Amino acid sequence: MERYKIRIYPDGIEGSAEKDTTLLEALEKLGIKLETPCGGAGWCGQCIVKARGHLSKVSANEENLISEDMIREGYRLACQALIKGDVDIEIPPQTRVYAHQILTTGKTLGEVKINPAVQIFRLKPTPPSLEDQRDDIERLEDEINRKLTISDISVLKDIPSILRENDFNVEAILYEDTLLEVRKKSDRHPYGIAIDIGTTTVVVYLLDLTKGEIDVASSMNPQAKRGADVISRIDYAIRGGLKELQDLVIDEINLLIEKLCAKQRIGSDDIYDVTVVGNTTMTHLFLGVPPNYIAVSPYIPVFTKPLLINASQLGIRINPNGRCYILPNISGYVGADTVGVILATGLYKGDGVKLAIDIGTNGEMVLKDGDKLFACSTAAGPAFEGANITYGMRGARGAIDHVSIDDGEINVHVIDDVTPVGICGSGLLDAVAVMIELGILDETGRIVCPEGIIVRDTIRKNNNGLEFVLRANGGEIPINQRDIRELQLAKSAIRAGIEILLEETGRDYSDIDTVYLAGAFGTYLNPESAIKIGLLPPLPVSRVYSVGNAAGEGAKLALLDRDIRRIAEEVSRKVNYIELSSRRDFQEKFAEFMYFEANR
Numbered sequence: 001m002e003r004y005k006i007r008i009y010p011d012g013i014e015g016s017a018e019k020d021t022t023l024l025e026a027l028e029k030l031g032i033k034l035e036t037p038c039g040g041a042g043w044c045g046q047c048i049v050k051a052r053g054h055l056s057k058v059s060a061n062e063e064n065l066i067s068e069d070m071i072r073e074g075y076r077l078a079c080q081a082l083i084k085g086d087v088d089i090e091i092p093p094q095t096r097v098y099a100h101q102i103l104t105t106g107k108t109l110g111e112v113k114i115n116p117a118v119q120i121f122r123l124k125p126t127p128p129s130l131e132d133q134r135d136d137i138e139r140l141e142d143e144i145n146r147k148l149t150i151s152d153i154s155v156l157k158d159i160p161s162i163l164r165e166n167d168f169n170v171e172a173i174l175y176e177d178t179l180l181e182v183r184k185k186s187d188r189h190p191y192g193i194a195i196d197i198g199t200t201t202v203v204v205y206l207l208d209l210t211k212g213e214i215d216v217a218s219s220m221n222p223q224a225k226r227g228a229d230v231i232s233r234i235d236y237a238i239r240g241g242l243k244e245l246q247d248l249v250i251d252e253i254n255l256l257i258e259k260l261c262a263k264q265r266i267g268s269d270d271i272y273d274v275t276v277v278g279n280t281t282m283t284h285l286f287l288g289v290p291p292n293y294i295a296v297s298p299y300i301p302v303f304t305k306p307l308l309i310n311a312s313q314l315g316i317r318i319n320p321n322g323r324c325y326i327l328p329n330i331s332g333y334v335g336a337d338t339v340g341v342i343l344a345t346g347l348y349k350g351d352g353v354k355l356a357i358d359i360g361t362n363g364e365m366v367l368k369d370g371d372k373l374f375a376c377s378t379a380a381g382p383a384f385e386g387a388n389i390t391y392g393m394r395g396a397r398g399a400i401d402h403v404s405i406d407d408g409e410i411n412v413h414v415i416d417d418v419t420p421v422g423i424c425g426s427g428l429l430d431a432v433a434v435m436i437e438l439g440i441l442d443e444t445g446r447i448v449c450p451e452g453i454i455v456r457d458t459i460r461k462n463n464n465g466l467e468f469v470l471r472a473n474g475g476e477i478p479i480n481q482r483d484i485r486e487l488q489l490a491k492s493a494i495r496a497g498i499e500i501l502l503e504e505t506g507r508d509y510s511d512i513d514t515v516y517l518a519g520a521f522g523t524y525l526n527p528e529s530a531i532k533i534g535l536l537p538p539l540p541v542s543r544v545y546s547v548g549n550a551a552g553e554g555a556k557l558a559l560l561d562r563d564i565r566r567i568a569e570e571v572s573r574k575v576n577y578i579e580l581s582s583r584r585d586f587q588e589k590f591a592e593f594m595y596f597e598a599n600r
Contacts, residue, residue: 054085340554
């Protein structure tokens with residue numbers, strides 16, 4: 001196979017690639033990651049690069065996503081352009097994958113009880129004799145005062161020698177009533193791992209099961225290179241990539257566990273329990289279970305019940321007899337992560353009307369009305385995570401993350417206070433709220449240039465109309481009409497979902513006592529901006545609370561308190577799931593809340 005030289009600018013990296021390799025594949029092999037929300041399918045337009053040399057003809061997808069002027073200047077989609085000879089590639093800053101801000105902290109609203117499924121019993125049974133011929137297991141059972149279950153023959157094989165080599169002075173580690181290990185007495189504590197598998201990120205918490213959390217590690221979900229959203233990953237799994245997707249996330253989890261163990265100087269053999277939350281697709285991919293039918297009507301998953309399996313079956317590198325508990329899902333598009341949010345916020349108990357929202361590519365929301373729970377999921381699209389926005393990006397170095405106006409001055413904040421290279425979801429939300437305040441957006445979302453605008457040089461014309469320009473640290477990021485439309489689609493989907501839940505309970509938005517915003521976007525957004533653009537109902541800001549990574553907090557609760565697992569199972573059965581896809585009233589409300597003045 002012919003190979004050709006490729007040069008990367010401004011990195012100064014040189015390498016080679018086979019003929020008919022895409023630029024994206026060639027760059028990945030050189031360790032350079034690009035934003036690919038669509039998994040390289042050619043429809044998101046995020047992997048744009050400037051290339052000079054021998055490449056395939058411009059594809060139809062490129063013609064649709066790149067302007068004629070940019071194509072003439074040499075811009076291509078890395079996932080579409082095939083190498084036909086030597087190529088020089090220039091990568092714009094907004095196309096690169098940077099180290100993103102990953103939310104690891106959350107809030108648990110209530111007391112945390114230490115009552116883990118894994119417990120240590122320190123024992124000194126009487127040695128056997130001719131007068132006392134009880135078997136070794138019975139001897140242990142009598143000391144613990146409970147009947148033991150043996151699920152792995154390897155545990156039995158070690159017991160005789162461990163008892164006798166230590167003069168019957170030992171400790172037994174149990175998972176509920178299952179004997180996991182018998183070992184010599186020590187000061188070692190049992191540990192557990194709580195995992196939140198997000199579509200974008202993976203967060204692993206290390207907990208001492210006698211005390212609580214001691215450390216956390218996180219990373220981007222490596223599955224993202226096969227698609228930024230669950231539909232892209234389901235499609236990849238259907239096309240034969242299921243095992244690869246499972247291996248990617250399991251390997252990443254093992255790396256994070258290894259990192260935590262090294263930092264805390266503990267052995268992975270001392271980790272006996274794992275709890276997992278994630279959306280329904282992520283839990284399927286984690287287990288290597290086909291998610292095929294989640295993507296098509298009537299959106300049926302393989303399982304929603306909680307699962308308890310040996311961690312070794314999944315290749316998770318903890319104690320060989322350790323367990324892995326996957327919290328229950330609710331439906332195809334409301335998963336164990338939402339159950340985690342319900343647990344962490346205490347939404348399942350108490351009185352009043354409360355709303356919890358986890359906003360991402362999908363927006364999951366749960367409304368509590370007295371002792372009833374209603375949930376739905378809306379396809380908000382990727383705008384809140386920076387995708388499908390001209391200069392959109394996730395929250396990382398160089399992203400505009402907050403915009404405000406004060407005495408006619410627009411204030412723009414950039415992560416790490418550098419020259420901006422793009423704008424993330426929270427920044428876009430703020431910018432649109434400022435545009436509404438200045439009268440730059442009319443009720444339909446059209447960018448206008450009102451007379452007497454108090455902020456000069458913020459509106460300019462491009463080939464496709466007007467754009468709003470944000471400036472900071474010597475750089476500028478424009479927001480155009482298409483970006484506004486993408487945000488309108490996302491915000492109206494979320495708001496319409498909220499309104500449907502309120503209708504189901506016969507409530508009005510004014511009845512809501514508290515709104516909990518979960519997840520990264522919910523943590524970093526400005527509630528005032530969310531209310532101003534109509535993403536949230538016009539409630540007093542004092543009723544809106546950010547609860548951080550509440551899904552991860554729910555996983556930690558289930559790890560520390562086995563009773564929480566029973567509650568999780570009850571909650572998942574109790575939730576009334578509302579399927580929105582076939583509801584005419586959802587479509588009507590979706591259209592209504594596209595307008596900015598519909599926030600009433």
